[in-house]
Amino acid sequence: MIVEIISWIAVGAILLASATILTSRDWRMSLGALALQYLAAFWLIIRHLPFVMGSAKLIAGWMVVAVLGMTRLGLSNADEESEPFSMLRGRWFQFALIGIAAFVAAGSTARIEAVIPGLGLQVIAGSLLLIGIGVAHLGVSSNLLHTILGLLTMLTGFEIIYSAIESSILVVGLLAIINLGLGLVGSYLLLAGSTPPEIEEEQ
Amino acid sequence: MSAPLIWILLPFLAGALILFFLPEKYSSIAGGTLAALLSLAALIFPIDTALLIGSLSIKISASVAFFGRSFVLTAADGALLSMIYGVAAFWLICAYALDFEKRFAALSLMIVALLTASIAVEPFLYASLLLEMAAMLAVPLLVPVYQKAGRGVVRFLVYQTLAMPFILFSGWALAGVEANPGDFGATLQSGAMLGLGFAFLFGVFPFYNWIPLLLEEVSPYVVGFLLWSLTAFTTIFALGFLDRYAWISASPQISSAIVFSGTVMVVSGGVFASMQKHIGRMMGYAAILETGLIVLAMGLRSPRVVDVIFLLLIPRGLELVVWAFALSIIKRQAYSLRLSEVRGLARKYPLAVSALIAAHLSVTGFPLLAGFPSRLALWQELAGYSLTVSFWVFLGVFGLLVAATRALAVFVMADENASWGINESWAQIIMLSLGVAGLFAIGIFPQILQPLLADLPALFLHLGR
Structure with missing residues (x-):
């Protein structure tokens, strides 16, 4: 019973974290929410995978947060890409998107559990929320950091539900590498263009 | 020696070595030569079949196990590997003619190795x-x-x-x-x-x-x-x-x-x-x-x-x-x-x-x-x-x-x-x-x-x- 309650709390944390990532314009807040999101996802993942494999995902996730955070810390505030104002970046529109994702997740969870029994309502709900909000994020933002955060959010949602149907060590390892890789690629893209080209000097 | 080690691990490691250790001007030609050699090897040496050279018997095994799953390249993959690495060699040698940065030689070899792994994974x-x-x-x-x-x-x-x-x-x-x-x-x-x-x-x-x-x-x-x-x-x-x-x-x-x-x-x-x-x-x-x-x-x-x-x-x-x-x-x-x-x-x-x-x-x-x-x-x-x-x-x-x-x-x-x-x-x-x-x-x-x-x-x- 206590496990069920904690799992629902994890789903709540997922909703809060992913909503913060989507709506926040402060990168510190977004990365903090991403760290919380990985923690909540870890709890849902270990409902189907062994603790050690879940830990690998959590550590990989937190490493991604660290990499992105350190990169962003090194960039000046002027580099904070100011997206042109549009309706897509409007606060109310984003809340509407979160609402749609939440309603879709709420509506589909029981149906998916009926089709694929044994996954767990919390696992399905958490996964669908992350996939929905992650995809919404990709749709509304052209900011590099936000695009990477959207991809990581969507991927975390996928990992939660996929861990319930596939427990191969190789898959867990490759998915952890892909998470880390996305973090590193994001970090590289954020840094790209901030340094002038090297000019070879004749000595 | 197994085929996945030769056609996946070797080019991947070679790519990493080129990236970190090889001087810029030799990178593309080194990568191109390796790809050409891998292409020829795929054409000449049949996978999973014993080959007798003098008194020496060589057999390239088809699979390697990795984290409970396997990477398999069979004899049927030989022609495909030859084609892939042959074309990759051409890309790399042309990159040499364009004086490309070594990033291209290194990363392209690593990409081809990963993609080869994608056809081998089971x-x-x-x-x-x-x-x-x-x-x-x-x-x-x-x-x-x-x-x-x-x-x-x-x-x-x-x-x-x-x-x-x-x-x-x-x-x-x-x-x-x-x-x-x-x-x-x-x-x-x-x-x-x-x-x-x-x-x-x-x-x-x-x-x-x-x-x-x-x-x-x-x-x-x-x-x-x-x-x-x-x-x-x-x-x-x-x-x-x-x-x-x-x-x-x-x-x-x-x-x-x-x-x-x-x-x-x-x-x-x-x-x-x-x-x-x-x-x-x-x-x-x-x-x-x-x-x-x-x-x-x-x-x-x-x-x-x-x-x-x-x-x-x-x-x-x-x-x-x-x-x-x-x-x-x-x-x-x-x-x-x-x-x-x-x-x-x-x-x-x-x-x-x-x-x-x-x-x-x-x-x-x-x-x-x-x-x-x-x-x-x-x-x-x-x-x-x-x-x-x-x-x-x-x-x-x-x-x-x-x-x-x-x-x-x-x-x-x-x-x-x-x-x-x-x-x-x-x-x-x-x-x-x-x-x-x-x-x-x-x-x-x-x-x-x-x-x-x-x-x-x-x-x-x-x-x-």
Whole structure:
């Protein structure tokens, strides 16, 4: 019973974290929410995978947060890409998107559990929320950091539900590498263009 | 020694060594030599068969276990490996002629190694994870550290990443459909997921907008390499699906959907190419058209599907390398590659322009060029399938021909007094000549591909049988 309650709390944390990532314009807040999101996802993942494999995902996730955070810390505030104002970046529109994702997740969870029994309502709900909000994020933002955060959010949602149907060590390892890789690629893209080209000097 | 160690681990490690330890000027030639040696080795040494050299017996084992799963390259993969590393060697040696940074040699070798791993991994579904890793490795190749990332790179990364979950899920769902073939709902869901996954990977309409964007933003040579490598391995992965789940290709509805997607790609690629004012974007749309032809061939339910697809894939490697190489030479003179800037360049770079036009015409399926035999085989299959589809495909190919004519007209539109001169370097002249000779050789004597094509159907258990 206590496990069920904690799992629902994890789903709540997922909703809060992913909503913060989507709506926040402060990168510190977004990365903090991403760290919380990985923690909540870890709890849902270990409902189907062994603790050690879940830990690998959590550590990989937190490493991604660290990499992105350190990169962003090194960039000046002027580099904070100011997206042109549009309706897509409007606060109310984003809340509407979160609402749609939440309603879709709420509506589909029981149906998916009926089709694929044994996954767990919390696992399905958490996964669908992350996939929905992650995809919404990709749709509304052209900011590099936000695009990477959207991809990581969507991927975390996928990992939660996929861990319930596939427990191969190789898959867990490759998915952890892909998470880390996305973090590193994001970090590289954020840094790209901030340094002038090297000019070879004749000595 | 096992085959995956030779054709996956060795080039991957070599790429890493080149990146960190080798001087800039030797990197491409070292990478090219290694790829050529791997190609020859795949041709000479049969996998999983004892080879007696004097008193020495050598046997390359087929598989290696890794974290409870295995990577397997069988004797049937020999021809494929030879083809892949042969074309990769050509890309790398051409990069040497362009004085490319060592990043290209290192990362391209690592990408080819990862993509080779994608055809070796068992269960084959995990290939989508390796394709995603290869796509991520391509990002530093596309964006130099001193250049800001454009929209094309971000879209490329997003689409390739979105493909992976769809394919992994669909693989799981397809296993359920196999167990209960009468469940129409499950079939529809798994088919839709699989279709979306491959639509992202192949860049099916409308998910191909990153290709022309990338060709405007970054080096056409790097984009050309990705268009060759990613599409070739995605095709093999898709054929693996069609082979493993025979009901997909047997289903008339799914086949029609595949043919429709391919036709839309061909028509839109050809028509958009004819309207471009940028020769880089023209190459992008031509590559989209050619991918459309591959997708189209997959849906034809022909017993010759494997032959036709590999007949399309092999010249595609050569066409793209020649086209991208010529484009990179021209880009040094006309940075933006807009038609207004390349006007009259045929007199300054006659060989590069000739090679570019030859590659362009080859993609349209012009007689005597490498694309012709494959187009002929495809037209033959199409004529038996549907004349309506044939008409639309003809329209697309005609659009590409219009684009070639426009490009040629602009290239030769020089002032009367402009003098002729060869401004390409010796290395560039040699590689351009070899590439164009290859295009003509495959076009005039397609039977030279026969040793490769003969073994390739053995890669699949059911497809084309």
